[in-house]
Amino acid sequence: MLDPDLKRISRRPVLLVSAALALLTGLPQGALADRATDARLLASQCSQCHGTNGVSAGGIDSLAGSEYQDLVDKMMDMGRPGETGDIMKHQAKGYTTYQIMLIAEYFASLPKSGDD
């Protein structure tokens, strides 16, 4: 895990910082853009079930526009040892804390989908 200090980082989702910077400068910042590209790749692995760009085709929750902290908390809760019996509880165990943070940053940076 690259950053074990989840709580500190979690108050500053980097994609949103990057978005703010980008708005000021008009251009994405190199390193931050890389991080966003990595986050996008990770998050795209949720799309088989949660829809392209986190907008579900129905029946399964959309993730686009989720609250960053909410998504991190949910994934961390489901990923606890002993939490079993549901696909997402096992999927959640498949990612490091760092990966979960990136995924949450990505979906939090997208506009909420129209269906809710």
Added chain:
Amino acid sequence: MTKDPLLSQSRRDILLGASAGVMALSAPARLRAATPKHVLVAGGGFAGSTAAKYLRVWGDPSLQVTLVDPEKSHTSCVMSNLVLNRSLRLRDLRFPLSGLESYGVTVLRAKVDKVDPAAMSVKLDSGETVGYDKLVLTGGVSFIGPDGWSARTAPHAWKAGAQTTLLRNRIEAMPAGGTFIMTIPKSPYRCPPGPYERACTVAEVLHSNPGARVVVLDANAGIQATKVSFTRAFNELYSGIIDYRPNVEVESVEAGAGLVHTNAGTFRGDVINIIPTHRASALVRRAGAVPKGSKWAPVDPLSYASTLAGYENIHVIGDSQGTGQPKSGHMANAQAKVCADAILRILAGESIDTLARVRAVTTNSACFSPITADEASWLTAVFAYDETTGEMRVVPGSLAESGGWSRENYREMFDWSNNLWTDTFK
């Protein structure tokens, strides 16, 4: 204003981005190559359609993406066992490839006949030669049948379409108290739980045919996936109907006489469903992407680029690649995204093996199997890139199965497949 259509397209994109505010600006990602590049994707199944779509969704607007497939629509194998009991119709499983045109993918209805890695071009069955900067090969699987076998007399129904209908008709025409024989090839084959799921579906249909039996001849030493659910289903739910025999390898078939000859003797059946040994698609093999003595294409899981010398610009995804990950539609979609991301970075001159990128390379599988007419089980796993071995590895704790079946799972199966199809074909 410029007259260059590519440039004006990207300007429009920038304007759209500005109005969309935070989202578009925080998105990194339109990695720009120096000159417009062309990626050709051969095969519009789960792997190819996802790759073509995501190359356009993520790529610079100037990136040209062509998808080549001889079929107008892809017929999904995923959920096709449900055609056997008429829960679904074949047409529910057809996805027009033109659905990807809205992303700017050029869809060509043709077969790729030849690949010339040195010239970086392919030859189509129309006679046309098309060049590429990057080539993505798919094609699914091809079969090595036992002696005497023909798909007409002993259907595999392991590629959805006419074969599925043929098998369904045979099952429906089975005589009273008849025997259905199905054979399972040695792993790896596409959809590890698929054959066991089919045994359950057929057994369920045959409930109304007293005395009818389903004989499952498995070349493997045991059930290959979702083992807890299928073992219970075979032993409890369908005991007396399903006769499961591990370690039975087919040697030859005489379909006219209803005979299947194996290393464990000869079996007689009224309907014979041979699922033959699998290997990479003819497309991938003919391209030279499978070494002699091997069945699958060796690739680097950071990009799915072939590891063979001279094949640096050729990527292989889906069932034909040989990383050892389960051969499933969900997985083919997952690999396509890693491949698309790698191609875009490579075309933009960026590296694909920085520590941060390597740690963002994951895939996953989720698979639902109907067990009864309205109950299903599931199986799931997450794979991550292992920095020491350079292979994709199951993350401990993520591999799990439902350990039973329920109506809720059956409902979720439709939500899952609908989302998977939409993420892939629409």
